[in-house]
Amino acid sequence: MQAAGFTTPQQITRLAFFVDNSPVDYVMDDQRVYMTHFYDSAYGSTAAGYPNPSTYTYVFNGSVTWSGPGWTEITLTTPFNYDPSWGIEIFWENRDGSRISGPPQFRYTETDAYTAVYKYSNTSFPTTSGTRYKKRPNIWFMTPTIDPPSPAAAVAQPMKLKILQLPPN
Numbered sequence: 001m002q003a004a005g006f007t008t009p010q011q012i013t014r015l016a017f018f019v020d021n022s023p024v025d026y027v028m029d030d031q032r033v034y035m036t037h038f039y040d041s042a043y044g045s046t047a048a049g050y051p052n053p054s055t056y057t058y059v060f061n062g063s064v065t066w067s068g069p070g071w072t073e074i075t076l077t078t079p080f081n082y083d084p085s086w087g088i089e090i091f092w093e094n095r096d097g098s099r100i101s102g103p104p105q106f107r108y109t110e111t112d113a114y115t116a117v118y119k120y121s122n123t124s125f126p127t128t129s130g131t132r133y134k135k136r137p138n139i140w141f142m143t144p145t146i147d148p149p150s151p152a153a154a155v156a157q158p159m160k161l162k163i164l165q166l167p168p169n
Contacts, residue, residue, distance in 0.1 A: 017104075
């Protein structure tokens with residue numbers, strides 16, 4: 001996070017994920033996103049267990065529409081206050097059981113250490129342990145602008161309009 005410029009406390013108000021495939025208006029209802037301060041360089045084996053959402057900040061609950069390829073932005077319903085002395089863990093629950101096939105395929109970055117845990121089930125909502133991966137999804141963290149933008153400046157001069165009247169026939 002610090003390498004990306006998050007060196008001071010900031011409020012994260014939006015997240016974006018990059019999708020490689022081409023879902024068109026693929027709506028996933030009942031998406032729940034939680035965030036917490038976290039750091040474990042190896043994302044130890046205990047991280048594969050099902051987390052307790054009550055220890056996280058509940059930042060989003062709603063529908064997400066994926067139309068790829070490209071970035072899909074999610075505006076958080078509760079902003080997350082980032083502390084630069086920690087990392088971030090994102091816990092995402094997809095509770096939309098109607099969307100099992102054809103999901104978005106996230107672009108990711110291969111890492112040397114375990115950085116993510118994924119779990120799924122085709123029959124019920126999975127609350128068991130997942131599988132650790134060395135594939136971190138590409139995420140864009142967005143914060144509100146701290147400094148107000150510069151005042152608008154006119155880019156064109158006012159026009160003079162001359163109306164000509166044609167003589168009667």
